[in-house]
Amino acid sequence: MERKGGQGDGGVGETTGESPALPGGYPGGSRVYSAGGNYLPAGKHEYSCSGYLRCDNFLRYAQLEEEGMSLEKCKAEIEEILQEYSNNRAEALLPCLHVAQEKCRYLPEDVISFLAEKLEQPKANVYSVASFYSMYNLQEQGKYIIRVCVSLPCYLNGSQEILNSLREELNIHEGETTQDKLFTLQPVSCLGLCDVSPAMMINEKVYGNLTPQKVTEIISQYREGEKEWR
Amino acid sequence: MEIILRNIHKQGYSPDISSYITEGGYKALEQSLEVKPGHLLSEIKLSKLVGRGGAAFPTGLKWELAHNAEEYPKYVVCNADEGEPGTFKDRIIMERDPHLLLEAMAICGRIIGSTQGIIYIRGEYFDAYEILKKAILDAEKRKFLGRNILGSDFSFNIRLYRGAGAYVCGEETALLDSLEGKKGQSRVKPPFPTFTGYEDKPTALNNVETLSNIPEIVLKGGEWFSKIGSPLSPGTKLYCLSGNIHKPGVYELPTGTPLSELLGKYGGGVEGKLKAVLPGGVSSSFLTDRELSVNMDYPSVAKAGSALGSGAVIVINDTHCMVDIAKRCTEFFAHESCGMCTPCREGTKRAKEMLTGITQGSGELSSLELLRDMRKVMYDTSRCGLGQSALNAVVSAIEKFRDEFEEHIAAKKCNLGICSG
DSSP: OTTOOOTTTSSTTOOOSOOOOOTTOOTTOOOBBOTTSOBOOTTOOSSBOOOHHHHHHHHHHHHHHHTTOGGGGTHHHHHHHHHHTTTOGGGGHHHHHHHHHHHHSSOOHHHHHHHHHHHTOOHHHHHHHHHHSTTOOSSOOOSEEEEEEOSHHHHHTTHHHHHHHHHHHHTOOTTOBOTTSOEEEEEESOOSOGGGOSOEEETTEEEOSOOHHHHHHHHHHHHHHHHHHO | OOSSSTTTTSTTOOSSHHHHHHTTTTHHHHHHHHSOHHHHHHHHHHHTOBOTTTTOOBHHHHHHHHHHOOOSSOEEEEEEOOOSTTOOHHHHHHHHOHHHHHHHHHHHHHHHTOSEEEEEEOTTOHHHHHHHHHHHHHHHHTTSSBSSGGGSSOOBEEEEEEOOSOGGGGSHHHHHHHHTTSOOOOOOSSSOTTTSOGGGSOEEEEEHHHHHTHHHHHHHOHHHHHTSSOTTSOSEEEEEEEESBSSOEEEEEETTOBHHHIIIIITOOBSSSEEEEEEEEETSOOBOGGGTTOBSSHHHHHHTTSOOTTOEEEEEETTSOHHHHHHHHHHHHHHHOOSOSHHHHHHHHHHHHHHHHHHTTOOOHHHHHHHHHHHHHHHHHOSSHHHHHTTHHHHHHHHHSHHHHHHHHHTOOOTTSOSOO
16 A cells, blocks of 8 residues: 555655755754745745744654654553553454554554554554555655545546645645645545535545635645644 | 434434433333343244345344353444445434444343443544444443442443454454454354354444434334334435435435435435436446335335445436446445455456456456346345445446447447546
8 A cells, every 4th residue: 555654664764855855854854944934835935934943843853763762652541542452452453553643653562563562463464454554654745634535426526636726835745744844745435524515624624616826825824823833 | 203213303403311311311221121131032033123334134033142142251242334325324323423333232231141242433523423422432431331220230341342443343243353353354154143253252243323213212112113114114214315416415214215205305406417316325236316215114115226235325417427336336345345255356356357357448348247247146146245346336337237238348448538548
């Protein structure tokens, strides 16, 4: 399946498009702003951000990864779930994977190993479950996962155009993450939003009755929001 | 005539427990605590309710089997892994009237002798999950769930379990595997879940819509229900209209409502000129304008050569190429096949390859016959409904729109200019 990759070959450094290396040298990062603070797609920027807050955060995140610390971010929650399912440990796997993914934005190898140990299962088994379900990701995802429905009802109402305009707007292909690690584009099977087709979800939020123009507006809203935060 | 959406359509109705109680909610549960489970079961059987998830299995019979099973503990599992493209009815129920489902599950527990219910909800339904979570807590606070419900000796708990994005988990045995923390791959049947279900214990496994009929049946009686709609599969059905239709949405109508009435009167008519309709999602076969008079109940749609399935009515107008649509359907199944049994794993992929070939101008006429044979083989040998029905849409498209396929193969072109080739 195209959406899956092995541990280690995906992750932080793998993005497409051209972008000059950034000061600080954290892997793959390229949150890029113009002098005026407007977001510009990768490769078209004039000025690289060196704003402390966000870049520091990214740097810390990258270091956590290097030191295999991603487990720390979800260990407490995992323990809690294991407690809840103490009568039937095997069953805890899906909820644990959900929480790990929520905290780490994907399922890093150390989480898989930890779960295998705790659930007394072979690591390969945990990996096979994690790679079976399409909502689990084995590669690092963007802050916002855009799930675009490409099933028949949405297709009949123009999901293809929606996908095209997202590709263009974000400058990435399906399954990829933008260089600034903000957006991941995922074409998915029916989301059960056929009454407002074509539809998509950004993380947990639903967007329906889409047009290419609406998509552009929504994406720029997210970008604006990020800027305010910064 | 509305049974399931009756509350939702009332002005000012909210998913809160107080709203539900004001409208007479949990009365059916209260009433069912006062009578013997056997009596309730006979009412359900009398209602002739059949499963609304697609298989149309008689609910009363299913519950009787679970009731008679002698192993304990028993489980009530609700299939809320709504994944068939074109289906969104269960989401509406869970988001707008969650207590209806909880009450129904408790009644089911009372009937079969179970104290634990589990709702397996699809991972992408974030809102519905949160709403149900709150609803369960509220119901526990008011003693409608938990230990000694309303002071009786009956106890029943419900917990939620989130899926993670796999269409096949809508198939009951794949759902059970997923519920046990495994990959969602179907099991060999028999044994059926009523004997060997969740954790190998007797399990009543029902769709959200099926369960949502139960409180009204308990209150008004099985006979009342059996007189609604078409006599062979009585009651109402939630039809999900989507695609090229003016007013897409969920419509609750008595079973047996003609398809033409559903599209015209309720759906506000087709956008453009009608080409084909899938009456039961992408697992069903195409109907054309010659078959619009079909009554929308399980036996009638089956007689017309298709299936009502979960009631996902997808409307397609004449701006779409049927070869392209058929290809889309195979892409879906090739992606969603769980990979457990060979006919489905290989069949869905080969079908996708053949149709991709035809859309790109490299198809062969013999493929059309091969696809027909493959459908039969997959129907006969696939382990679950996914593989058994994967090529229904494709083969019916070939039968009903053969010129389009031949044109793509012989002239290597798509008249509508949709297929690349």
